[in-house]
């Protein structure tokens with residue numbers, strides 16, 4: 835069924851493309867945080883084990899909301915590891931098991947990368963695509979990442 839919500843078809847397509855890339859990044863980050871939750875060890879094991887669990891649980895909510903927003907705009911939501919790995923800008927680190935501090939640093943950098951990307955996507959959604967709903971959604975997502983980044987940064991300062 836045609837979506838008639840005052841956004842042109844071309845702009846809807848752009849929004850779906852932006853959201854699909856964000857979804858791929860959120861999935862990659864989610865998997866990374868889970869890996870660190872499983873493999874963290876050392877003095878602050880339980881503290882970080884729980885911190886990572888809290889963050890991947892939050893990411894899981896964002897992932898679902900992002901996926902469903904694609905559907906709300908009339909798009910098909912990608913859902914394979916292949917598609918996620920093709921679209922993500924966040925890099926995985928196979929066979930690597932960093933120490934606690936490096937885990938925190940790596941995740942902080944990933945959040946910062948995503949925040950920079952989201953900031954661009956918010957502007958593109960509002961200015962170029964005239965899609966206020968997606969701009970607002972991505973702004974909320976960016977704020978969630980800012981909070982997670984702040985938490986991680988506190989451990990490193």
Ligand SMILES: [Fe+2]
Pocket residue numbers: 871887
């Ligand atoms: Fe667990």
